[in-house]
Amino acid sequence: MSAASLRARVRAEMTDEIKAVARRHLAADGANLSLRAVARDLGMASSAVYRYVASRDDLLTWLIIDAYDAVGAAAEAAEAAVDRADFTGRWLATCHAVREWALANPHEYALIYGSPVPGYRAPADTVAPATRVGRLMGRILADARPDPGEPVEGPLAAELDAVAAEVAPGVSAAAMGRGMAAWIHLFGAVSFELFGQLANAVDERRAFFDLQMRGAAAVMGLARAPGS
Amino acid sequence: MSAASLRARVRAEMTDEIKAVARRHLAADGANLSLRAVARDLGMASSAVYRYVASRDDLLTWLIIDAYDAVGAAAEAAEAAVDRADFTGRWLATCHAVREWALANPHEYALIYGSPVPGYRAPADTVAPATRVGRLMGRILADARPDPGEPVEGPLAAELDAVAAEVAPGVSAAAMGRGMAAWIHLFGAVSFELFGQLANAVDERRAFFDLQMRGAAAVMGLARAPGS
DNA sequence: GTCCGTCAAGAGCAGTGCTCGCAATCACGT
């Protein structure tokens, strides 16, 4: 009948359902989700889900890939809504989108940007989606044509050039280094806020984050946003 | 006999021994250390260690406090060895000390700067040791008397002033904001390196980190290190 | 010398990831 056999289609639906329930459990209980519990929620024996999921780590990998895709999509959507010439605006839209997604999905954020879960080794499937936000930032940086700055010395220069060639063509090694500083700054700020390092220090979370990311934009050498 | 009764002394020794074994297990297996396993290593029944440890979370809290103290001590020792007038040098010494401690004790680092372990709520005892590295950075910043910069607006300014009053007296809100940017940058960079976000991007880890932290020093407004 | 606090042990509960054999079912190829 269909291109995919009925069996395969039912199987795909089943795996989707497992993923959905697992994501719900992840949101509720964090990374210590239990296969047995999702099996219970699905109304079937724990051993039955092993027909679809190779292991608990396998299930986590699915969720990790989905999470990377979700932040990436959120960031891209927010960035796309900004005037292409407003580089700082594009950068800030990206930052706030990432932060808001993280606040809305804290456990999923922790899954991808927190400490690796013990005994878990990230398979190769996860590296491609993981680069999505970085690539978006690279595009902004390349469009902004930042000041090349003083040349970087040593073997590091070649590596930064390689990174630039991959995500931000035409950007110098030094500017790429500053771009990665902003990248680190972004996820560092979100992680600190989410993981509680800002407790008892700053309550104006959004304003603080905004200040931080504007500073990062300046370091990167993005043009000042129109009307700010 | 002694000031502390014999009972209390034996008890203290026992808890120290438990902590030591637990730290060994943490280093080997990560945050999913099991009380039963450390009990086995100690040659006693799992139920016996509950005489000394209230719960697994309690044990984790001990290790967290120790870890905060250990990074703090490592950073302070490295920073103390640098000429007081060389602010950038003091900053870089702090950064590299933190990074090297983290590389040597990855699981302990993950415990304190990674995602919070699921279901674990950090007790109040952990907040004091947690500020140790931040306070050290504050002292460097205050000594460097950075440019006040443009005033920060809104309620955030008061919060930044309060933070400055606590860790870096005499520093303006804007400069404090830049100092916190460096703070975030430091731990963001270490976390990214340790948690695998730099994989397939940069191999010259130390040189990259050094470049990043020199950039952070510049952003903070520290004086350029003598002879660099 | 008795007494009571402290300690360690064992059994047990509820939960986990994961495996394996058995039974049923149901889409598919002939």
Add this chain to the structure above:
DNA sequence: ACGTGATTGCGAGCACTGCTCTTGACGGAC
């Protein structure tokens, strides 16, 4: 149209976890 074989689900079971409770024994304090 039908037999069949792959696919699915189940239950029992293993080894493990955190944690509780009871029981027995040791030993310092009075």
